[in-house]
Amino acid sequence: MGKLLDVENLTLQFDTDEGRITAVDNVSFSLDAGEVMGLVGESGSGKSVTAKSVMKLNAKNAVYGDKTKITLHLEDGPVDIMSLQTSKELQVVRGGAISLIFQEPMASFAPAISIGDQMTEQLQIHTDMNNKQAKELSIEMLDRVGISDASTRFRQFAFELSGGMRQRAMIAMALSTKPKLLIADEPTTALDVTIQAQVIDLMKDLVKDFGMGIIFITHDLGVIVQTADKVAVMYLGRLVEQGPVREVIRTPAHPYTKGLIAALPDLDKLDVPLAAIPGDIPSPLERPPGCVFNTRCSVAIGERCTSEIPMFTKIDDVHQVACHLVEEDLAKPAPKAAKTKPKSKSGGKSK
Amino acid sequence: MSNKPLISVKDLSVHFGIRGGGFGKKPVVRAVEGVDLDIAPGSFFGLVGESGSGKTTLGRALLRAVPITRGKLTYQDEDVTYDLGTIEKQELKEYRSKAQLIFQDPYAALSPRMTVRDIIAEPLEVMGLTSSKEETDERVREIAEKCRLNLEHLRRFPHAFSGGQRQRISIARALVSKPHFVVADESVAALDVSIQADVLNLLKEIQQEMGLTFLFISHDLSVVAHVCDHVAVMYLGRLVETAPTRQLFAAPKHPYTKALLSAIPSLDPDDAGVAEKLEGEIPSPTNPPPGCKFQTRCRFAIDICRKDEPKLDHTGNEHNVACHRWEELME
Incomplete structure (x- = not known):
């Protein structure tokens, strides 16, 4: 599969009253279509702001480094995300080609607008569907993520759904625009283990069906092992290790x-x-x-x-x-713990 | 250690009336229903369950922080016995110094306007356990040291501390009155794994050093497996299984416990997809299903499960399970 995303030398600082804080320091990684990358780290390690940079979604006081280059490879050619300025231009990466799922599903739905209205609104912004088509697709997506009685749920409000169902509705909404890249920021952290297992299964299925790339942010290595192809470990704004999940976990x-x-x-x-x-x-x-x-x-x-x-x-x-x-x-001349060389020799990352 | 349980619970129920529901009967949330439980002195007792299972309410009932609807609750140490169902005023105040709570969120639990010293000293002052400022300071220093906080830390305000340090401050405050019984409600859930291990080790250390009895409430089974010697599993207000930790994890008997265990994401990349997945979600406690509360999600439910509620069966070796079919299912 082709390349989907290239992040090169991402440096991100925030201007605060206490001075300029470095949140991300010279981070580079890339993602192919259909690939799931886990981004792991403790709170404060900069994993969320890294992912948000891909949508240029950080607060106003964010200062990106000069050498920062983020490229999204779409069918009609590469998009240089750092050069996008107006909110109109940014629509391509905000909800269009890239969707974002947040940790807290209760906070990510507007409480006074029905689930259905929120789903159709974003479809009408990002696609040229009319209201009727948007509604049909939304209900189909709700059904697809395993919400029973989708047409009733479509009319309900976020508070009427349980936590697991809300997170599924969020996933349905994020995927209805058929994004090329999905950023999932701790999507299962607020859920119980049994519901977490359901959501993980769902996401695995969806990757298979839609062939999109996913950046999966979590602090839970167990979740990463079960979902991701490769993993990048962050600490205090720097990438300290990256590689295939199997290798990073085993060795x-x-x-x-x-x-x-x-x-x-x-x-x-x-x-x-x-x-x-x-x-x-x-x-x-x-x-x-x-x-x-x-x-x-x-x-x-x-x-x-x-x-x-x-x-x-x-x-x-x-x-x-x-x-x-x-x-x-x-x-050293005789490395004592040389790792077993894997067979693949595909594109090593530049650094 | 004596054989008498420190905390003994018989047929405990806690119901809450809630608003709404229109005409007629007011809806009642049966948060805890018919729970029997003994906690031995000096044990590290784990209570697990999903959100909405009633584990926090049960923990609070044991501290008499919520009114008890029905049942008998006894606290008994070497010196005194309290009937927590009827306990009042002066005795309740005394009980407060013997039973303490550590909260989940170390960011919300500490007042931002008090210094760490004042936060830790507050229980002593409120309960009047010390007679002079010097004595209070002495007690604060002593417990702070146990919780690995230094004197410099005591002068600062909570905002200057990281999550792990804040949780150590919360622990110090809970332990400064020298309680016998401590309820730790999701005390590591808000922490990162690298810090979580540190706080768990600290709790365990202090528990052994001070001879405390812990009720450790958590949704994370792997954490419970590591620190607790006994575990009780809750579902929709009922205990469905209780056992010594090793036994529960080696040979779970209740279908719900089995499903919970298999839902933990494995760290082994080759061990995927064998999990026995639970469908659906926990029903609402205002409108629980008849019979066994787990029957709506249980693969093994048969007619009797939909009619009769199973009692907690003693299966030997302190292993109790509430399931009509556990014996068949073991085969």
Whole structure:
């Protein structure tokens, strides 16, 4: 499948009363059509603002870096998102080719407008359907996401639906414009596990049917493992590791990714005590120099980690990590833990 | 430890009247219905269930923070016994110092206008547990140290702290009155995994050091599996299964517990799609289905499940389950 999205050197700062805060620092990744990328990180790691940058949806005080380049590849040619200015121009990426699902389904529907009116409104903005067609499609979409009695639900308001149903309605609405890219920002976090499982299944089916790309933002690695093809791990505004899900979960390379996986309660290992990552995430106002993780890293190798920003090292063609330690290990003549080389040699990311 | 339970609950129900419903009878939410539960002293007791299952209400009933509709609730430590159903004024005040609550959201639970020292000291002052400012300060310092907060932290305001630190402040405040019984309601749900592990380890440490009894309310089964020694599973106001943790996770008996376990996303990339998926959602507690409350979503429901409500069966080894067909289903 073809390329869908290229994010290059995304840097994003916010002007605040306390000074300029760096939220995202030189992040690059790309996504193919039909591919699901998980974006993982703790709160404050910059995963949501990264995704919102793709729609240029960040607050007014956001300042994008000079070298930031985001390209969306559509059938009629590439769109340079950073050059879009007016809200008219931005409609292409806001709800047109890109849809966004938020975490809190209650807050994302207007409370005083029926679900149906909200669904048809956006269809009429982004497509040239008339009211009747929009209604038909909306009901069909509600039905498609497993909402029973869709024509009744169509007339109801958000408060009349349960949490799981609201999130499905949100998904139905986001997908009704047939976006090329779906950004799902913690879509299952507010849901119970049994409902979460239903929503995950639904999203998997929809990727298959619609062939769109998804950026799936979550802090839950379990959800990522079950949904995504590849994963990018963020910490304090920087990408620290990215690669295919299987590889990153099985053989994590960055100390932060390792810590994140070890901190997860695993039902198969009840005897192993939970390993916390020591310390707290530093405030974005006090970003540590060098590797952003050095304040909490248990294997930091001294000066280099506290002064020099690590660049991505390729562990293999598709798995890369930004860590001095890994880089030095790999540079040694006989690497002790060389990863099994996967067969694919398709387009390594530039960095 | 004695064999007498610290908290003993018999046939507890908590109902709320709600507005609306038009003419005739006022609708009633049966948040907790006919719950029997014993919590042994020194245990780390987990209570799990989906939202709307009544787990928070049950936790609050044990603290007498909500009125009890029916049933018997007893608290018994070495010194005193309280009948929590009828407890009043002075005794209730004493009970408040013995039973405490840690909230879910560390951002909402701390007053932004008070220093951390004042936040932690407040329970002591309100309950009049200390006689001088020096004694209060001493107690605050002592508990702050246990919760890994330093003296510098005590002078600051909550906004200067991260989520994990705030939750440690909430824990310090709950523990400063030296309670015997602590209800932790979703206390790690708002935290990131890397911080969550740290707070869980701290709770566990403090529990062992101070000999506390915890009721740990959570929707996250894997967290419960790690910290709790006993687990009770709730569904629509009823307990459907209770057991020692290992046993529950190794051999769940209730179809709902099984479904909950299989719904946890696996960390193994090759272990996908074997899950036994639950259809539908939890029914409304104003209008619960007849018979077994789980029958609307249960694959194994038969006629009897739609008519009679199953009682909690003792199956040995402290493992209790409320299901008509659990024995057949084990085969």
